[in-house]
Amino acid sequence: MTKAEHPRASGRSPRGGPPAWRGVVWPLLISAVALGALIAVLGFGLGTPEDLPGAASPDATTGGGGTHPSETILRVTCALAAVAAVAALGGRLARRLGQPPVIGEIAAGLLLGPSALAGLVPASTEVFFPESARPLLSLLAQVGLILFMFAVGSEFDVAELRRSGRVVGVVSQASMVVPFVLGALSALVVYREFAADGIGFIPFAIFLGTAMSITAFPVLARIVQESGLARRPLGTMAMACAAACDVIAWCTLALAMAVAGSGGPWGAVGTVLLAAAVTVVVLRVGRPLVRAAERWADRAQVPVAARVVFLLLLAFSLARLTDVMGVHAIFGAFLAGLLVPHRPGNRMTAVQTGIDSLNRKLLLPLFFVTVGMTVDLTAVTGRAGLLLAGVLVLVVAVVGKLAGTAVTARSAGLPWRTSLGLGVLLNARGVTEIVVLRAGLEAGLINQNAFTVLVVMAVVTTVMTGPALDLLKLSHRRTSAAPGAEAASPVTGEAKEKELV
Template structure:
């Protein structure tokens, strides 16, 4: 959006000849056509995110918050429309249409952007996140219905014609839901798309439905984007079908089509029109009323529904997020002639301010879910390792790569499935609690947010965790816990650390790909130990990402941590040949890390009769 404004007349457009060279007038209709097609598919993607199952939990609170979050901003939008209509000074635009459009624009909540913010702040699966998502979903759907009514009024010459257009749009919506949706579901069953993902034939039919639906709604007299939205709503969510369809189309939409659309939007945005004190006064007034209406309305409703003050304000500020949906609505109004260039710029500034303020304010208001774990880990004492003998032992590991699964399964089998052997001096059957954490990268894709919303189904269908659960049941592991979560790549180590705190881990084992060498981090015990062997670090050999990963991993201080380097450990199929084929050597210099390594080796020996050799290394005086 900002790039579009920079490319427009506000910045780069001031360069003589820039617009004629980069965006010649003859090319704009073709760019607009491609951008409109992209917008139709973006609204189809938004429709795919609409899952009515979100509303079932706390539906009374959600409906109350959504209603309050629309009624008050709608009323304030109608109030401010009086002054903005005089500022626009265009009698050709009916005041009734202008009034309704401003009311809808002020009451919008951007559901896709809201879901993304909740996912990044780790609030999506909390009570606040669930209620906000349900309220945002109801708000968004209601706003699209009202916007369809406004567009019908704009495209008609009288009240009866507008009513006919609106009722025809409603009838087409019902036709899609009650006639097309069952047939589409039958096609999904016949092609096996619920089990195996959307087939090529199903994707062909789906894209045809989107284009035909957009064509029909455009003929009816409402905008083509409503057809794309309705086509997304009728797609069933069983078997994560909506998520799998989103994964197939989202990249080209978000990388090619949407930037093109918002570039065109930026070309219409002339910041230079904010050139008087009166206009800036309206900018401040519109921003204040938009924030006041959403925040006060949603906060008051949440408080009356029994939520705490902090939770209520958090919901209020989250619902105040306008995002891309608001800009789409404003562009529809501008293209229809309801808003002139000056009022359009005022509303765009309001949309940007309300979107940018959401994340920092929510972080300040509701930091609990994000920072509680880090605060808890900061008060944990320095590493102290003690041999627990036959007592409970908790191990946490992270599995993100398929090639690390065989070696980790072999290691877990060693720890949990003791072999009775007459050569062993003693046998133990310790109770081991194993936690396997599967972290997936949280990217800019909408499908990631959809997976987080339905995390239980996502975890159930995850291949790696399914293999581990089957393995655990086969060897009789009772205490095997699996968890799937999403976070940025830079937050993987922190997520593992926080999870180990919550689970009370005695040790963390992180698999290290066999193709990598271990980078020696300056100033760590690992570096001093390796230098004792005569090995020096050559930092030029290691990619910076590997160095940062190892450095972050060894910064965990509340429990023991080890990097598990696979050198064919998972290739053994027979357990007896496995423990007969290797022995354990522990280089020992001293310090808590080495003591933890010795205790881990002794624990392996207590389960399997293998030789453990501790090599005591002493530095020369």
């Protein structure tokens, strides 16, 4: 055997395996990327436990009669397990009732929070959300939110928007504009009750209009699938309209935060223009680079661990970037997801799907349960002004979204029943609404009472979707037409309507 043919001389391992140098390079590469991910997470603003609200002092975690780190870790683990179990139980119960699992997770949080258990037995909070573990649990909840928005971006089908027809374009715009205008007008009435201290009317009105016009794209996808509408024109139109609404909603939310954080109109314009420029650059330059990195990773047989760290670094880095620009971190996570779109059979897609699956089962339920635990319904029910404001918000949300969509769809030529069904589907706000509300609360656009009322509105509008579809006889969960039945039936007005359903 010549020197060139020797496996060690050629840099390849025996038996035709991968090169021997990978055994040294990959651990170094993974370590470097992991360090970068850690720096990105800390720079993202989540900070160390000492920097977070409600965190214990350094003395409280290191001796001196305080809590030892091992005890804190144990409490975090136990609290995470308890919250995950309650969330799973709530999600399973909601699914049996024909509702999305997120409704059960939020309801579980409401039952654990001051509205129920914590109000009756205050000591129960220490079981699910102990004081010493609260900073780390909040950190994990924020990580779950960022990873969720990253998954939403990767599942977003931009090509579907380009393929959308005239009807979808008109309906999607109306389903966003009508509730936005009504929500902005209702801000004149609820401003004193819902606006955070020191926030101006204009950013508050923009935010409330955005909250009224949201459609929960991820929850809607689940509802469409479970209602048997995934392969029907009604479900396809609803998904395309929801995707367009999400794009507009993120833009208006960015505008509201820019106006609130800039201190003036010119600062807001600058922030929005900067965000738009960064978005264009990231999508134009970043997407080809990510595609090239994927191809190289496939050729070099990069381990799964390195791909995981790369995706985490991408999500948290862009989240930090948009946070620094004055726009919420969830925009950066969503933007990062657009760089890694889902493609069947792609290895990076498989890794991203695995991350999302773990996140949806462990960290994301923690976020929704903690949201529910911060909602205190007793603080709202005891004040007549807040109750009236809540009723007004709910009516405006339902009428603006449902009626605006249905009337526009009918004027575009769709049958009334299909138009109403489209309005019912787009009226579901669910997960996306709660993410937006949480961002508004953290940005100081709304107060805690407004957050409570709007979370209830999001839950109600989502819960009513399934029963409303059944009432309109648009759901196909239980029965479906036999193959060829519609083709054999005479083409009447009712048959044409069935074709659109």
